[in-house]
Amino acid sequence: MQTIITHTQMELKLFFRETLALLFTFIVPAVSFIVFGFMFDSNTYNGLNYFQAYIPSMIAIIIFTTAFFSMGLQIVIDREKGVYKRLKGTPINQNAIFIATIIKGFIAIYVGAIEILLIAKFGFGSQLTTHPIEFLVALTLCAITFFSIGFIVSSVTKRMQTALGIAMISMYPMMFLSGATIPLETYPVFLQKIAAFVPLTYVVNVLRDGWNGTLFTTDALLDIGILVGILMVATFIGLKNFKWTD
Numbered sequence: 001m002q003t004i005i006t007h008t009q010m011e012l013k014l015f016f017r018e019t020l021a022l023l024f025t026f027i028v029p030a031v032s033f034i035v036f037g038f039m040f041d042s043n044t045y046n047g048l049n050y051f052q053a054y055i056p057s058m059i060a061i062i063i064f065t066t067a068f069f070s071m072g073l074q075i076v077i078d079r080e081k082g083v084y085k086r087l088k089g090t091p092i093n094q095n096a097i098f099i100a101t102i103i104k105g106f107i108a109i110y111v112g113a114i115e116i117l118l119i120a121k122f123g124f125g126s127q128l129t130t131h132p133i134e135f136l137v138a139l140t141l142c143a144i145t146f147f148s149i150g151f152i153v154s155s156v157t158k159r160m161q162t163a164l165g166i167a168m169i170s171m172y173p174m175m176f177l178s179g180a181t182i183p184l185e186t187y188p189v190f191l192q193k194i195a196a197f198v199p200l201t202y203v204v205n206v207l208r209d210g211w212n213g214t215l216f217t218t219d220a221l222l223d224i225g226i227l228v229g230i231l232m233v234a235t236f237i238g239l240k241n242f243k244w245t246d
Contacts, residue, residue, distance in 0.1 A: 008100040015070055015104055024065040024171075025112055032181060033058040033116055037124055045183050048212065051126040055116060056207035057180040059139065062112035063146050064174050064200055068167040071105050072150030076163040079154075079243075102147060109143050131213035138210025142203040145227045148234035149199065155241040174200040202226045 015021055036054060045053040078084060084097070120126040129135050157163040175181050177191065178200035184192050195201050205223040209215040215224075 003096040004099050008103045011100050011104040021070040024069045029058045029061045055120050056211040057204050058116050059113045060180050060203045060207050063143050066105050066108045067146035067150035070108050072153035073163045075154035077160045129211045134215040135210035138206045138215050145231040148231050151238035152234050155238045179204050
């Protein structure tokens with residue numbers, strides 16, 4: 001247990017020193033939320049007001065950026081630098097490293113989510129969810145699912161530039177074709193159909209269900225089922241291809 005705590009502390013120190021990770025995990029979602037809040041706070045989206053729809057949406061973006069930039073990319077960087085090779089000669093085992101990385105990811109997401117909630121509450125005077133347990137369950141499922149996708153990135157890439165390229169290319173469809181920033185109903189029909197192939201679409205839907213108290217209804221089953229399927233497939237691919245050292 002002490003090994004996990006020690007390595008988690010190290011992972012967090014590295015995370016808060018990494019400008020790129022901090023930018024995409026905390027700055028981009030918060031700024032986007034504020035800008036869109038001033039622009040669209042009087043709008044409604046499928047019967048939801050801006051904050052019912054876009055508090056969970058911005059947290060969905062935090063989940064994506066954490067999984068890709070703070071976890072998947074960081075693992076590739078550490079492996080490329082030989083960090084894991086050097087750790088082989090220490091008492092820290094690979095399971096402790098893996099668990100510490102997951103804990104770091106959850107902490108980053110929780111801190112980012114709290115940031116969005118504070119902006120909504122004190123910046124816009126918005127009411128927060130009255131279904132915190134449902135939202136926490138939704139947040140946990142979505143986070144684990146995207147951790148598994150980030151795990152694929154770290155499994156199939158050997159160089160930091162390649163992993164960064166994948167993360168950057170993925171960012172735009174994830175943000176703009178998932179309903180996380182712009183309502184899908186405003187897009188042409190063919191783009192709405194493409195959104196069905198964007199994993200973050202289902203994260204947005206599930207987080208909104210959790211936020212608005214409809215997670216444990218039949219309407220949410222399809223989105224939950226798709227996320228569980230993505231989690232299983234991504235975990236299988238990641239475990240099959242992942243290597244701690246080149």
